[in-house]
Amino acid sequence: MGVSWAMRWVADAGDLARLCEAAQELDRIAVDTEADSFHVYRSKLCLVQICAGKGVWLVDPLALGRAGMAPLVELLADARVEKVMHGADYDLRVLDRELGASVRGLADTQLAAQLGGARAFGLAVLLEQELGVLVDKRFQRANWGERPLSAALREYAAGDVGHLPALADRLQARLGELGRLEWWREECAALEGVRWEESVPDQLAFLRVPGARGLRGIARDRLAALWVWREACAAARDCPPFRILQPETLLQLASRPPENLKALGETRGVGRRLVGEHGRELLALLAAPPPAPERPRVVPPPRDKVRETRVAELRAARDKIAGELGIDGGVLAPRAALEAIVDARPTSPEALGSCLGRRWRTTVLAPTLLPLIGRWDGG
Numbered sequence: 001m002g003v004s005w006a007m008r009w010v011a012d013a014g015d016l017a018r019l020c021e022a023a024q025e026l027d028r029i030a031v032d033t034e035a036d037s038f039h040v041y042r043s044k045l046c047l048v049q050i051c052a053g054k055g056v057w058l059v060d061p062l063a064l065g066r067a068g069m070a071p072l073v074e075l076l077a078d079a080r081v082e083k084v085m086h087g088a089d090y091d092l093r094v095l096d097r098e099l100g101a102s103v104r105g106l107a108d109t110q111l112a113a114q115l116g117g118a119r120a121f122g123l124a125v126l127l128e129q130e131l132g133v134l135v136d137k138r139f140q141r142a143n144w145g146e147r148p149l150s151a152a153l154r155e156y157a158a159g160d161v162g163h164l165p166a167l168a169d170r171l172q173a174r175l176g177e178l179g180r181l182e183w184w185r186e187e188c189a190a191l192e193g194v195r196w197e198e199s200v201p202d203q204l205a206f207l208r209v210p211g212a213r214g215l216r217g218i219a220r221d222r223l224a225a226l227w228v229w230r231e232a233c234a235a236a237r238d239c240p241p242f243r244i245l246q247p248e249t250l251l252q253l254a255s256r257p258p259e260n261l262k263a264l265g266e267t268r269g270v271g272r273r274l275v276g277e278h279g280r281e282l283l284a285l286l287a288a289p290p291p292a293p294e295r296p297r298v299v300p301p302p303r304d305k306v307r308e309t310r311v312a313e314l315r316a317a318r319d320k321i322a323g324e325l326g327i328d329g330g331v332l333a334p335r336a337a338l339e340a341i342v343d344a345r346p347t348s349p350e351a352l353g354s355c356l357g358r359r360w361r362t363t364v365l366a367p368t369l370l371p372l373i374g375r376w377d378g379g
Helices: 013-023 062-068 070-075 089-099 109-115 123-131 150-161 164-178 182-193 217-237 247-255 261-266 274-286 307-327 335-344 350-356 358-375
Strands: 006-010 030-035 046-052 055-059 080-084 105-109
Touching: 006 013, 006 089, 006 150, 013 046, 013 055, 013 062, 013 070, 030 150, 030 164, 030 274, 046 089, 046 150, 055 150, 055 261, 055 307, 062 261, 070 089, 080 164, 105 109, 109 123, 109 164, 109 182, 123 164, 123 247, 150 164, 150 358, 164 182, 182 358, 217 247, 217 274, 247 274, 261 274, 307 358, 335 350, 350 358
Parallel strands: 006 055, 030 080, 080 105
Antiparallel strands: 030 046, 046 055
């Protein structure tokens, strides 16, 4: 399938305002974003790609700033213009954090593929299967914060968004044949509500290092101290923590701490630069680490075998229906929804819908689940 759009780099606020005003007359645009998460400590929005008609805009938020991006924020919030996106969850969160933007009129092709029965729904896979388009995966971890962007990166970014309208057409037609368009619209409307949420600091984050749970005593203290030190160093350098020290190097230093600078430099994954800049600091930290935080003791609730049995019954019924529909059981009803049903024991479609969170799920599942729930005894 040939490329039929013309790229336009947009780094001027007036230019963006004129383009967005024209796009408000369209029925549909496609949207994608790029960030630099593999290259900095705290990622930022580096590019917004818009496919409007036969043109693709590569909008530069680094040049425009938040104020200069205001016309695009207004366009994204205009529900009259459909926004085709793929796997939009992260894009929506980043747009919210960086621009305060909300997207209305969302048409997510990943959701369309899932509801249409696709087992693999990554963009590259779908483009190849549906449109015969092969995506060059070399640039998936590119540094989108670099300026100027190379011609190859611009072409890749344009391709990410330029093919989305045609893909949406194919998937939407399939959903129409299956009678699932309303399912898709409801899922997209729910996804529009996601917002950025700042992560809560986790004092036990060091336990994510593979092998960490096997450490005891001072070795565990060393690993916790190294984790905190690495985070601070990465934040100061504005780079990902793994570029300071890899997880396996953290574990090795905590388990078998070097006794001097020479031994530290010979540790795999450390390197001369780190020894020169932080060697003595690291040796002092390894020699006398502060006590690591302890995992809070959590007393698990008593096992409720009746509840477990009922969740299993619901899961079996859900999976049977999902299999008949050709979709994943988790899409039809997540485990949390099944647990909510067991706890609430709904007796009406309305009450069941409150547990399932979607009207389409209720329509599909109510004829099977309500009689099943009705057979449960009072225990």
